[in-house]
Amino acid sequence: MTAAPASFPHRHLLGIEGLTRPDIEALLDRAEDAVALSRQVEKKRTTLRGRTQINLFFEPSTRTQSSFELAGKRLGADVMNMSVASSSVKKGETLIDTAATLNAMRPDIIVVRHHAAGAVHLLARKVDCSVVNAGDGAHEHPTQALLDALTIRRNKGRIEGLRVAICGDVLHSRVARSNIILLQALGARVRVIGPSTLLPTGIERFGVEVFTDMRKGLEGCDIVMMLRLQRERMNGSFVPSVKEYFRYFGLDAEKLALAAPDALVMHPGPMNRGVEISSEIADGAQSLIREQVEMGVAVRMAVLEALATHLPNA
């Protein structure tokens, strides 16, 4: 292993907001180690041996949950998955009761996904252990932004000065919010592109450039980050139809050609092929989508390790 990484001065990871550039860079550096480890035959480390990690998912998510599970296991933690379908929340137990119950089981780290913005903050105030936000409503999804940053840094060698376009349903996207904050903290120039019905009020005050014409917005971009459009928002509520959405805001070869020649394409998944992205692009040479998944495990290992340095008896 390499030299001891810089310390991470936070007990929880609730969002990118509140992290400094050194905090973020320390996590990314730590994640590089985890990438190397994960590519070995022996993928396990003992940093979290004896520790208990609970993945508490109030919203179903196959990929994020398995990514956190694998990350915890590779660090030697005992990992328990708890999803809403099998929990007592359905019986009327409140979030705070659930938190108190789990807290009594003395976990060291709880990873939480919840459909309501701020729910993870609320839970973090009620437990004694470290809490990782795995997505809260339309608020933040910090590990997604970190894994995106790691993917970009490994492929472009830097983030400073890059022009990054975040495209699609920014309004409902926690991925977009976390990425805007993180990428700007690391010196990227961020654009958001989408129909006005899917852009949050006041988005221009986040320091981003706003485009409602995707062709103009993509010009000269180094990174094109697509967002998922939820099925229930496609049929007349926010956009009139899938057909119209793909025509104006779906990423295909023709639109991608307007970006920088070496532009790279990202998507947090799961993708709606033919809605926000064509299969040709998703599976093409410029796509980083599969690498994002690999980086996801590494970044989550880095986060868990960094938080573990603050656990009692660490």
Place this chain on the structure above:
Amino acid sequence: MISRPLLLMNASLLDPATSREGPGHVLVRDGRIADIAWGALPAAPEGVEIIDCGGQVLSPGLMDLRAFVGEPGAEHRETLASASAAAAAGGVTTLVCMPDTNPVIDGPAIVDFVLRRARDTACVTVLPAAAITKGLAGQEMTEFGLLQEAGAVAFTDGLKAVRNAQVMRRALTYARDFGALLMQHVEEPDLVGEGVMNEGEMASRLGLVGIPREAETVMLERDIRLVRLTGGRYHAAMISCADSVEIVRRAKQDGLPVTCGASVNNLVLNEGDIGHYRTFCRLSPPLRHETDRLALVDALNEGVIDVIVSDHNPQDVETKRLPFAEAADGALGIETLLGAALRLVHTGDVALPRLLEALTVTPAAILGREAGRLAVGAPADLVLIDPDLPYVLDKRRLKSRSKNSPFDEARLQGAAVLTLVGGRIVFRAVQDAETAA
């Protein structure tokens, strides 16, 4: 029952109806103000009980046009007894309770029930507002005439706006014949949608769905056009933004029978107070931007905003200890109404007589009541105020059955020290300054 006359001597009298201020003394007899002596005290009458006011401000008691009480139906949140005890401690001598009860106050029998319960259990005057539509369902009008005869002082669908324009038109038209007042919660429900806080940068950063100001202005504009059409008396229960101020100002300039209120919360707090998802600041209308708050304060000074209300809405932990988007709207307010509103005086934004006018004589005039005046013959509903008393609000000391105060742990200055309703002392602050700290 005949009690001894009471002399409140050595006070700093303030009559908001006339803006008259000065040292003086008030004699209370048989539940009414029997005499007022401005200046030096003439010979005190024989056989009176005397309270030395120590130079503090003696004003008519406050009248709160908007308080939710859980009785009947949600007594675990608030009863008429607990709400009135909270009111008394806050210097509020009359409260108008909202019809959002279970059953809804939409028939004369329920008005009668509330009045009887209030007579038996409440220590301040309780005036019921009845629903505009049966069951608050927004469809069929209630019996305005019979309800008024039973004692309903105004009509409102409480937390809900009357959404259907035709229903509102007919209600305003019919109400005019009975001189009835309609108090509308000005929010267009479709534009509120899933919204939980003011729309704008803060909501976008917190990932919460916003409520545009237009949810309020669209409904307010519509209603005012219906008032112009029908001539019915209309009171916008609470406005929250700068654009609404302009709409009300124009309506008044045009001579329409329109008045409006603002919640004390919107006058002293803004969306920033939500911080990291404080559900006690989840309100309807939502806390808006600081520029809106400042516009409301100006409107209060100009008289565009007629009254300040507490919008007292007790909620228990089960409805508030939730993620912000899932929590209920509403905050306690009746006990902190005066202390919170006095912030505007201490910041120099509003003069004390104007503040008290919006809390006493104006709400009384809107309801056609004789309270709210410091005048001989008026009901002896009085509050003695120490406007400078500093304290940190401790929610455990609140008299309400619920504890959802947005001012918990806030530094406030000024409080009621003595409250009289109909000449009877219903609240007296503990004199020991140590316990207040």
